[in-house]
Amino acid sequence: MNNLNRLTIKISGESGQGINSIGEVVAKALKRSGFYSFGYREYPSLIKGGHAFHQIDFSDHALNSPSRESDVLLAISRVSLHEYLPTLRENGQVLHLVDSPEFSEKEEEIIKAKKIKIEFLPAFKMASEAGGNAIMSNVVMVGALWKHLGLDLEVISELIKEEFADKPDMLDANVACLKKGFDFAFQKLKNLSVNFSKDIKRRDDALLTGNHLLALGAVAAGVRAYFAYPMTPSSSILSYMADISHETGVLVKQLDDEISVAQAAIGAMFAGTRALVATSGGGFDLMTESVSLAAMTETPFVSVLAQRPGPSTGMPTWTAAGDLNLALYSGHGEFARCVLSLGDSDSAYTVIQKAFNLAEKYQIPVIVMTEKQIAESLFQVDKLPNDIEIERSLVEGSDLKNLAPSDRFKITKSGISPRWLPGQADAMFVANSDEHLEDGTLTEEALASLEMANKRMEKLKTLEEEIPEPVLIGPEKASCTLVSWGSTRNTICDVMELWNEKHPKKAFNLLNFEYLFPLRTEKLYTLISKKQKMILVENNYFGQLGNLITQVTGYKFEKRFLKYDGRPFFVEDLLEFLQGKEKIYG
């Protein structure tokens, strides 16, 4: 076993070969066997061919981050066998179905140096012998993998039966293929006999992606309309919202572009329901004019900005956290906004709920940042966190009768004016994208426009006082504090457990930002005044959160650990960095 207290299985093949289905079956079976897993996907932006993998890191404790290297490679295509062979750890083991593979000189060197063991399974032949078809060679491979892990056949067999419950004609052949693989007599590999600790019990957790959690969080928060235009990595929110639309009754519509999407959402929010939109960087670019409109007309607006590497089309199916500046500075003119970010599975569910409350109370655009790494990774979740209570902050009941049109954009100390909905009261107003007076009437007068601009900006101060400070995770006292946001927190937290136990004198903690803007600074100032060593860790080139912190506090990070190659921070990246071995980044 490696020294990371986890085992890593990489299931690889071509796009379209069903590697995600295999991955999910294996992850589920591991969960039922009592383990915790984290599922990480790498795949190209195409439908058939190329090479892709679904990687499962698992252990006897919760995991939320991926490894760079794996212990076991399950290869179901020739290309993937060669592509991922070098990513194996020392003593790595390969199961493949590629008839007579030819390894290059360089590959032979790797195999020798890392003491890699390779096992070939005639999986197509085995599938046919078991009464199955060519595609069922995948199931043969899973059976063999399961045997290799030394786990109970019954657990995974039960799962295969559940998966094919609605296809009874294929059920028997699949179960037979699984058993055929399980009974395979390995020539080269030895069983891994996985056993982290003895008190492992069957677990009934859910396995789902960050996008699933976000969609569920939105539905729980009373979102009744979802508009989107497909763009990776936000697209699976759209498809999942559509899949559950008969259970939820939510109106889920793909519209003709992101501008329509943003406008329709602003229209629906203005009318008074809760509407959500999600997109990625390029789509958000198209929405930005509407973000500015929402701010000016004080209409709540919530958009998910699911990040992937840019600029332009960039790498559509890969990860990054390079759009914080876009969220912070998008839209013309100056206005108040709020930027939040997801990180772990809990926040994937709750942040969207907070976003709607803030958007409605402050009547501002709220941008919720996620990343492909959160959006599409498979998290193991025991139960959903508690829901955030819905706060609509609307004028209600008899108060609706006492309104005047000029209440709608009334100049108040907090900057927040009463909000009511079309059709609710006799007091009617115009929500005006032109600068306006308290009832929305257009104005270009110097004093009146200044007062209204100040009123809107006042909301930022009120908001800053309401939102919480960043959270310090880990030991109170530490030799250094890592500062981060987004999915990076998951790698940092997983590594923290490993590192701090082994290096108590070099223990670190994490200052994690879920609320990115406006920026709360009390904890930062405390750390700065104590001269605490702080290291910035971000999945982008500029160190965008770091630059925001510098802009607000004047503090400059001495050390920055930045990564922007389309990959998330792997556990090994951070460990090497802590050991002073980092070469590629920063």
Next chain:
Amino acid sequence: MADCDCGDKSHAHFADYFSANLYTWCTNCGNYGIHAAMKRALVEENVKPCQTLLCFDIGCNGNGADKIGGYRYHGLHGRTIAFACGASVANSRVKVIAFGGDGGTLGEGINHLVMGIRGNFNVMFILHNNLNYGLTTGQASATTKPGVKMNASPDGITFEPIHPMRFVLSLMPTFAARTFSGDIHHMVKTFQAGLNHKGFSFIEVLQSCPTYNRMTPHEWYQQRVKDVDDLKNYDASDLENALKISEDLEKEIRIGVLYQNKKSMPFMERQKNRIKVKSDLVDEVKAFDVGKLFDKFR
């Protein structure tokens, strides 16, 4: 219209749509007539201001947003239809009417017009077609005729114009009408027909622009417009008919309800997951237990 949420049971009055703000349009602008006709049509249909959401584009017509009663949204250039569509799905008790110019509707935001028609959203849309960009001082729009010299086009327009009705009819609309800003009576009856239509009603108003459109002034239209209601047995349910009769924009310009599909099924009625739902999206914002959905991932 049904009673409004604020409980006022009185009939709508013309004066309810009054605004104390002064108009800022040119003398003889077609917009005056359009506002007057719209108010009259709403009152005739007993739609009270508190039951309306009037959505305005950026342009000369949009500058009327704060000069009329009702709930109003003065949005972005070209985007008003998309906004109105979103508002219309959320609350069926509020009548959503959108206004846009030929610039914002057939230039910058033409895709939203397509979406509104294809989706058959429950929106009445008024196209203020005055053949130019007025508020930016007389540049060409997508309906300006070729060869005409405009601001920023000193050598004349070299683009072929869009024929709005031909374009709209190609999209299989459920309601397409044309009227003229110089004929208040005709506008009122056309707007009333639009208000009673279920789904997206597209109404093109041939609008005079005394300042920047000297080619086709008020009198030019007045001599040419002819109501289809004056024809014997005009069949507005025939799309081919509508295409033919709406084609001429030079000699005999037909106005009136050119096409209507009386079996029109508006947007929300097309949503299978909402067919049995009686409430509106605005009524449904409350905590939703997602426990069962979550359990499916176990």
